[in-house]
Amino acid sequence: MRRVSIFGATGSIGQSTIDLIARDRDAFNVVALTGGQNIALLATDAIRLGADLAVTAQEALYSELKAALSGTGIEAAAGAAALAEAAARPADWVMSAIVGAAGLAPGMTALEQGSTLALANKESLVTAGPLLMRTAAVHGATVLPVDSEHSAVFQALVGEDMAAVERIVITASGGAFRDWPLEKLADATVEQASRHPNWDMGQRITIDSASMFNKAMEVIETHEYFGVAPEMIEVLVHPESLVHALVGFRDGALMAHLGVSDMRHAIGYALNWPDRDHLPVARLDLAQIGQLNFRAPDQARYPALRLARAVMARGGLSGAVFNAAKEQALDAFIEKRLKFIDMAGVVEDTLTRCEAEKGLIDAEMTLDNVARADQMARIRAAEIIAAAR
Numbered sequence: 001m002r003r004v005s006i007f008g009a010t011g012s013i014g015q016s017t018i019d020l021i022a023r024d025r026d027a028f029n030v031v032a033l034t035g036g037q038n039i040a041l042l043a044t045d046a047i048r049l050g051a052d053l054a055v056t057a058q059e060a061l062y063s064e065l066k067a068a069l070s071g072t073g074i075e076a077a078a079g080a081a082a083l084a085e086a087a088a089r090p091a092d093w094v095m096s097a098i099v100g101a102a103g104l105a106p107g108m109t110a111l112e113q114g115s116t117l118a119l120a121n122k123e124s125l126v127t128a129g130p131l132l133m134r135t136a137a138v139h140g141a142t143v144l145p146v147d148s149e150h151s152a153v154f155q156a157l158v159g160e161d162m163a164a165v166e167r168i169v170i171t172a173s174g175g176a177f178r179d180w181p182l183e184k185l186a187d188a189t190v191e192q193a194s195r196h197p198n199w200d201m202g203q204r205i206t207i208d209s210a211s212m213f214n215k216a217m218e219v220i221e222t223h224e225y226f227g228v229a230p231e232m233i234e235v236l237v238h239p240e241s242l243v244h245a246l247v248g249f250r251d252g253a254l255m256a257h258l259g260v261s262d263m264r265h266a267i268g269y270a271l272n273w274p275d276r277d278h279l280p281v282a283r284l285d286l287a288q289i290g291q292l293n294f295r296a297p298d299q300a301r302y303p304a305l306r307l308a309r310a311v312m313a314r315g316g317l318s319g320a321v322f323n324a325a326k327e328q329a330l331d332a333f334i335e336k337r338l339k340f341i342d343m344a345g346v347v348e349d350t351l352t353r354c355e356a357e358k359g360l361i362d363a364e365m366t367l368d369n370v371a372r373a374d375q376m377a378r379i380r381a382a383e384i385i386a387a388a389r
C-alpha cells in the first residue's frame, strides 16, 4: 500500500485528490490530511479515508477538530508545528495543495524525507524555486508538477532531450475579464473576479486568473521547474482552456497537450506516474468542439506578466517579495480595500521598495531568508495599500 499525505485536503485540489484516492481506497494508506478553517470536511474525510492524523493550520480550531475525531482513533493536531510534524511523517507521495506561501515549508519537509511531492502549490516555486529543487535533488526526492500547464509540459517532454527544446508555451484562459473593455476593469468586483470561465478552483487562484497573476506565477514556475531561460517561455491566450501547454522543439515540431478542464487529469497523472492508469475524467470530443481559439496576451490588460519577467531577470529573493506583495494585494481586493486594477501597482511598488532594503533580495536563499523577504514585502505592501486609500 502506498502511504499518502494531502496538505490542503479541504480545498479544491485536495478534494479532487481525495476523490481519486477514495475510488481506490485499498491501494492507499492515508498518513495525514491537513486543512484550515473547514474542520467538518477535514474530519469527515479523515474518517472516510481512515487517516492516521488530521491537522488544522488554525491553532484556535484544535478543540473542534479533536471533538470531531473523538472515538475514531485518528490523531488531531493544530498549528504550524503540527503541520511540520505531519510533513515529517514517512509517506511515499505527498500532495502539496495549501494555497499561498504557507505551502512552502511543509513541502520542503516532505522532500527532506525523500517523499515524492506532487506540487500544486505554485507559490513554492515562485518564492523559493532553486531551494526547493535543490532540496529534492539532495534528498533523492521527486517533485511532480500538478499545475495543469506544467503537468502538460512534463508529459510532452517524456522521452525528449531538454537540449532540443526551443520554447515552452503555456496557455491562459484570459480570466473572468478577458473580454471586458479596459475602462470597465476599474469597477470589477470580487464576485465578478471569482467566476472563472472554465475551471472550478479556490477563490484566490480564480481571482489571480482574472488579473493574470496566476499566469505570471506560472511563467516563473516554468522557469524554475524546467530550468529554461525566461525568453523561451511564452503565454498564449486560449479562451477554451483545452490545450494546456505546448512544447516547441528545434526541428519546429510543436507538441500540444489537450484535455478537459478537470484537475483530476494532472493530479491523476502525478498519482500514477510513471505509469498511466484509467482516470474518471470526461473525454475530449474535438469534432463536437469544432474550433479552438488563440491570441497573444494584451500587455496593457495584464501588467502582471511584465512583472513576472522583471522578477526572473532580478532573481534572488525577488520571487518571495513578488508573491507576498501579490498575496497582500489580493487580500486587500477581497476585503474591498483595493481596486482590482490597483493590485499590479502594489506589487510593482513593493518590489521597488524592497530593492532598497539592504541585502534583502540578495540574501542567500534559505527558508529563514525567504520568510524574512516575505514578511518585509507584506509590511511594505500593506503601507502602499494604506497610502492608496
Ligand SMILES: NC(=O)C1=CN([C@@H]2O[C@H](COP(=O)(O)OP(=O)(O)OC[C@H]3O[C@@H](n4cnc5c(N)ncnc54)[C@H](OP(=O)(O)O)[C@@H]3O)[C@@H](O)[C@H]2O)C=CC1
Residues within 6 Å of the ligand: 007, 008, 009, 010, 011, 012, 013, 014, 034, 035, 036, 037, 038, 039, 057, 096, 097, 098, 099, 100, 102, 120, 121, 122, 123, 146, 147, 148, 199, 200, 201, 202, 203, 204, 205, 263
Ligand atoms: N484549484 C485548482 O484547480 C488549481 C490550484 N492550483 C494551486 O493549488 C493550490 C491550492 O489551490 P486551491 O485548491 O484552489 O485552493 P483552496 O483555497 O480551494 O484550498 C486551499 C487549501 O489550503 C488550506 N489553507 C488555506 N490557508 C492555509 C494556511 N495558511 N495554512 C495551511 N493551510 C491553509 C485550506 O484550508 P480550509 O479551506 O480548510 O481553510 C485548503 O485546504 C494553490 O497554490 C493554487 O495556486 C494550481 C492549479 C490548479
Ligand SMILES: CC(=O)[C@@H](O)[C@H](O)COP(=O)(O)O
Residues within 6 Å of the ligand: 147, 148, 149, 171, 172, 173, 174, 175, 199, 205, 208, 209, 210, 214, 215, 241, 263
Ligand atoms: C487549472 C490550472 O492549472 C489553473 O492554474 C488554470 O491555469 C487557471 O486558469 P487561467 O489560465 O485562467 O490562469
Ligand SMILES: [Mn+2]
Residues within 6 Å of the ligand: 147, 148, 149, 218
Ligand atoms: Mn495552471
